């Protein structure tokens with residue numbers, strides 16, 4: 001497995017080490033959700049108590065994988081289990097007594113990943129979907145802000161845990177019922193969204209369109225580089241899921257990022273939000289980037305103004 005180095009915790013972290021072991025007989029598989037390079041993802045029903053059950057996503061690790069992949073698996077599970085937040089995908093535990101395949105049991109978010117959701121509920125939907133199934137109602141501006149506020153809340157939590165994600169993007173957020181949005185993924189982005197990644201030399205596949213200059217040039221990933229990526233994720237939200245720099249090749253993007261060219265304001269994005277949040281996430285000097293707490297406050301305040309009709313601009 002290309003070691004998802006961003007699982008390396010930059011701090012001691014609160015990983016309490018106690019990971020719940022879920023017996024195989026409490027899981028009833030329903031269907032396959034997707035397939036990654038290192039295993040498949042399934043939808044299943046988890047009988048988590050005598051009288052209740054819940055739908056879960058099960059990420060399996062292929063049996064014949066190298067030993068260090070297994071170590072990664074255990075380490076990943078430990079780290080995922082250490083996060084508890086309403087905007088972070090919940091990790092229920094692992095199941096190791098199955099037919100030898102290792103499994104992670106995660107929260108199931110029925111609307112899938114945020115990028116796909118934005119595209120299916122925006123102007124591009126008519127291109128993507130057959131004519132008759134065009135979504136009548138695009139996501140409203142309130143909806144877009146509701147999504148942005150939830151992602152910012154999750155990001156603020158990760159920053160408070162000194163966790164460096166290294167691949168913040170709409171494809172790595174999930175959507176549940178009544179527009180619940182959480183940060184989290186099943187490790188399939190490089191398979192499903194391969195054009196979002198670029199191989200620089202011998203390096204791993206990197207999401208260059210979401211990366212700041214210091215990450216592209218020096219491969220330095222920090223909480224501040226995650227803030228830059230959050231700004232790009234906001235751009236994805238307000239463009240209903242367009243690919244950043246869609247007119248450029250990955251190589252051209254690298255040149256642009258080095259020359260500090262910035263993404264333009266999406267038409268539906270209020271000017272004040274573009275200036276006080278997006279551009280503030282894209283400061284060249286990492287230390288000058290707006291902290292996630294401040295972004296969350298600005299976005300929440302604007303959403304409240306939208307709701308009670310007191311929006312100034």
Ligand SMILES: CC(C)(C)c1ccc(C(=O)Nc2cc(-c3ccccc3)nn2-c2ccccc2)cc1
Nearest residue numbers: 002004059076083088089104183184185186187190
């Ligand atoms: C937001 C939280 C903390 C919940 C989080 C943080 C990081 C990841 C993550 O890093 N995902 C991730 C990438 C790859 C990955 C696969 C192949 C190549 C390169 C990277 N695997 N996973 C993966 C592994 C096990 C369970 C689920 C996701 C997820 C959530």
